[in-house]
Amino acid sequence: MKNVFSRRQMGIPYGVFLAFFVAAPLIVLFYYAFTNGSGQFTLNNLKNFFVDPNTMGTLCYSIVLAVTVTLVCLVIAYPVAYILAGSALKRKGVILMLFVLPMWINFTLRITALKEILSLIEGNLAFHPFLNTVIGMTYDFLPFMILPLYTTLSRLDSSLIEAAGDLGADSFQTFIKVIFPLSIPGIVSGVSMVFLPAMTNYVVLDMLYNSTYIMGSLIGSYFSAYDWHNGSMIALILLFIIGIVAVVSEGNDTENTGRGLV
Amino acid sequence: MAEKAENIIELKHITKVYSDNGFKAVDDFNLEVKRGEFVTFLGPSGCGKTTTLRMIAGFELPSSGEILLDGRDIAHLPANKRPINTVFQRYALFPHMNIYENIAFGLKLKKLPKEEIRKKVKHVLAMVDLEGFEDRKIATLSGGQQQRIAIARALVNEPEILMLDEPLGALDLKMRKEMQLELKNMHDQLGITFIYVTHDQEEALTMSDKIVVLSEGKIQQIGTPEDIYNEPKNAFVADFIGESNIFKGIMTGHMKVRFCGGEFTGMDDVPEGTLVDVVVRPEDVIITAPQDGTVAGVVTSVIFKGMHYEVAVESGKYEIIIRTTKCYAVGDEVGICLEPDGIHVMLAEDHTTSFVTTINSDYTLDFNGKVIRCDLTKVVPKSKMKDNALIDENGETVDISKLKVQVSIQPDDIEMSDEAEAGLVSGEIINLIYKGDHYSYVVRTEYGYDLIVDDEYLWNMNDKVSLVMPEDKMKFQLKK
Numbered sequence: 001m002k003n004v005f006s007r008r009q010m011g012i013p014y015g016v017f018l019a020f021f022v023a024a025p026l027i028v029l030f031y032y033a034f035t036n037g038s039g040q041f042t043l044n045n046l047k048n049f050f051v052d053p054n055t056m057g058t059l060c061y062s063i064v065l066a067v068t069v070t071l072v073c074l075v076i077a078y079p080v081a082y083i084l085a086g087s088a089l090k091r092k093g094v095i096l097m098l099f100v101l102p103m104w105i106n107f108t109l110r111i112t113a114l115k116e117i118l119s120l121i122e123g124n125l126a127f128h129p130f131l132n133t134v135i136g137m138t139y140d141f142l143p144f145m146i147l148p149l150y151t152t153l154s155r156l157d158s159s160l161i162e163a164a165g166d167l168g169a170d171s172f173q174t175f176i177k178v179i180f181p182l183s184i185p186g187i188v189s190g191v192s193m194v195f196l197p198a199m200t201n202y203v204v205l206d207m208l209y210n211s212t213y214i215m216g217s218l219i220g221s222y223f224s225a226y227d228w229h230n231g232s233m234i235a236l237i238l239l240f241i242i243g244i245v246a247v248v249s250e251g252n253d254t255e256n257t258g259r260g261l262v
Numbered sequence: 263m264a265e266k267a268e269n270i271i272e273l274k275h276i277t278k279v280y281s282d283n284g285f286k287a288v289d290d291f292n293l294e295v296k297r298g299e300f301v302t303f304l305g306p307s308g309c310g311k312t313t314t315l316r317m318i319a320g321f322e323l324p325s326s327g328e329i330l331l332d333g334r335d336i337a338h339l340p341a342n343k344r345p346i347n348t349v350f351q352r353y354a355l356f357p358h359m360n361i362y363e364n365i366a367f368g369l370k371l372k373k374l375p376k377e378e379i380r381k382k383v384k385h386v387l388a389m390v391d392l393e394g395f396e397d398r399k400i401a402t403l404s405g406g407q408q409q410r411i412a413i414a415r416a417l418v419n420e421p422e423i424l425m426l427d428e429p430l431g432a433l434d435l436k437m438r439k440e441m442q443l444e445l446k447n448m449h450d451q452l453g454i455t456f457i458y459v460t461h462d463q464e465e466a467l468t469m470s471d472k473i474v475v476l477s478e479g480k481i482q483q484i485g486t487p488e489d490i491y492n493e494p495k496n497a498f499v500a501d502f503i504g505e506s507n508i509f510k511g512i513m514t515g516h517m518k519v520r521f522c523g524g525e526f527t528g529m530d531d532v533p534e535g536t537l538v539d540v541v542v543r544p545e546d547v548i549i550t551a552p553q554d555g556t557v558a559g560v561v562t563s564v565i566f567k568g569m570h571y572e573v574a575v576e577s578g579k580y581e582i583i584i585r586t587t588k589c590y591a592v593g594d595e596v597g598i599c600l601e602p603d604g605i606h607v608m609l610a611e612d613h614t615t616s617f618v619t620t621i622n623s624d625y626t627l628d629f630n631g632k633v634i635r636c637d638l639t640k641v642v643p644k645s646k647m648k649d650n651a652l653i654d655e656n657g658e659t660v661d662i663s664k665l666k667v668q669v670s671i672q673p674d675d676i677e678m679s680d681e682a683e684a685g686l687v688s689g690e691i692i693n694l695i696y697k698g699d700h701y702s703y704v705v706r707t708e709y710g711y712d713l714i715v716d717d718e719y720l721w722n723m724n725d726k727v728s729l730v731m732p733e734d735k736m737k738f739q740l741k742k
Binding site: 088157159160162163164165166167168169170173177178181182 | 352
């Protein structure tokens with residue numbers, strides 16, 4: 001049968017999609033970020049970002065929050081993934097699914113429920129705003145940390161663990177010298193899957209904190225005040241930060257998987 | 263410590279049953295290994311050789327039995343406390359470390375001074391011909407080089423026993439031959455004990471001082487390579503080690519044995535009338551003119567194998583494989599004779615299948631829900647049927663609920679069918695041996711038992727078969 005469309009022709013719709021929905025918005029974003037109200041080129045928006053205590057404070061707060069959430073997720077997820085990956089349980093898939101299952105329930109519903117529970121325990125959410133946000137985000141992002149860790153750890157060649165024992169390492173030394181270093185690719189992808197959304201997710205913060213102390217909501221507040229230029233600049237800087245984080249973790253990831261292909 | 267025992271390691275009644283599925287991987291394994299010996303565990307996959315190695319290395323615990331190292335039971339000692347190092351099947355080199363770090367792994371754990379570690383790593387790298395490779399990454403090495411690093415990593419710890427789990431399996435043929443010789447040389451130089459696992463009989467014959475042939479978790483034979491090859495203990499060993507013709511035979515007189523349609527003189531003194539298995543190596547068969555041979559036959563196929571021809575001769579219903587340097591044509595009529603030392607006679611094992619059944623109220627036998635009809639009056643002594651009830655000699659009804667009947671049947675009376683429900687039990691073919699005019703199959707049944715079935719037709723390994731046992735071929739016996 002004759003092939004009607006070439007590979008190149010079949011790619012056209014996707015090219016159009018990319019042009020309209022990825023490239024064009026980025027160009028618009030750049031345009032607004034480096035212009036002022038009368039359409040002239042300016043670096044003032046960039047300067048404003050670093051001068052305005054509000055934006056810098058929010059950025060620092062977002063980073064502190066995201067780092068805390070990522071660390072808490074890692075500390076909870078690693079043992080879970082490690083135990084599940086190593087267990088001979090036939091039903092470990094079910095247990096794993098139980099951890100992932102909340103993701104299938106509507107996000108707002110989950111956070112609303114959590115809000116009610118936390119209010120019941122604490123009386124008033126305003127007493128522990130930071131703690132509540134960390135709890136909410138951990139609850140939300142934990143599966144994204146467990147899954148890559150579980151995948152990495154369950155693919156770990158068990159003969160490597162046996163080899164370490166064979167060469168005289170006890171189980172603690174085996175963990176420190178073999179299992180942990182080999183699970184770094186899983187840690188990296190788990191961290192990037194939790195850290196980046198934690199930087200920008202504002203629904204959790206909004207509902208558990210009633211504040212706009214996070215980058216996502218800050219941008220939103222600029223745009224709703226019709227200050228598109230400063231809003232665009234913040235979005236661009238955030239894109240830049242995320243880009244750096246992604247490139248760094250990507251590089252780490254490929255290096256390790258490359259070594260892992262033995 | 264007192265003077266070291268001659269045996270470095272002894273396995274006593276080692277049995278391994280996997281708790282999750284009840285599979286008996288190793289069954290009553292007894293072995294003594296002398297200091298400095300090169301011992302090979304040889305057998306097909308699933309025979310328990312790797313499980314045994316893993317128990318000696320400490321990766322698995324035996325269900326019962328003792329592993330004595332210098333007279334001390336180490337069966338439950340963790341792997342890191344045993345003076346044993348292993349070369350793994352797929353090398354198991356640490357991918358996140360370079361070669362130096364891999365080899366130094368064990369030495370660093372022992373907290374040896376840095377300078378000493380460096381010296382030892384250098385020395386052992388020289389031994390495996392990879393000087394100067396310290397800083398290379400594992401991924402940059404070829405399979406053969408990784409193999410050498412794995413050996414170096416084990417040897418640098420100066421173990422008392424080096425375990426090798428099919429270490430050459432992933433290498434190509436030429437590389438494998440080279441490594442075989444190198445390993446043998448290393449063994450001779452170092453003088454430490456090697457325990458080697460392989461399924462390659464040629465590898466085992468080339469390298470070992472002592473071979474342990476395993477099948478289905480049981481030791482079939484222990485001996486030197488020559489012993490194993492020349493005097494196989496049973497049909498399995500003969501079939502597994504080298505090519506062989508295996509026939510069913512019967513002793514017809516002093517050192518005389520009848521098989522393959524002729525009477526031959528052998529060297530094994532077995533009482534007259536004994537049923538035997540006879541092994542004839544293809545290179546021991548002599549082809550003569552048709553009238554000069556003990557038996558005559560027709561050439562049915564000729565295959566050129568480089569060093570020799572492999573000729574198949576059909577004589578009556580038997581087929582004999584012969585290795586010869588002369589070329590024959592298909593259809594040639596030839597005679598076949600054998601020198602006495604070319605005939606290896608082994609006692610035939612009793613392969614009768616027997617199982618126990620209960621009696622149903624309608625006087626049929628029950629075997630796991632399947633019904634077997636049987637004339638109980640011939641089984642229960644002095645009984646007869648009266649008014650549809652089984653009565654004994656005193657005229658009283660026999661209490662059949664207390665009776666059990668043992669049913670037995672010969673391997674050649676069992677028929678195999680590929681219809682799952684056709685027979686009494688179903689199972690999977692896990693082994694087969696050609697015996698001249700028929701195949702002998704080992705079938706593992708759904709209940710986990712192995713039984714022997716003889717069939718003239720060829721089935722494949724792992725075929726699912728249902729075993730039809732004709733009731734007229736069964737023997738019934740009352741079991742108290």
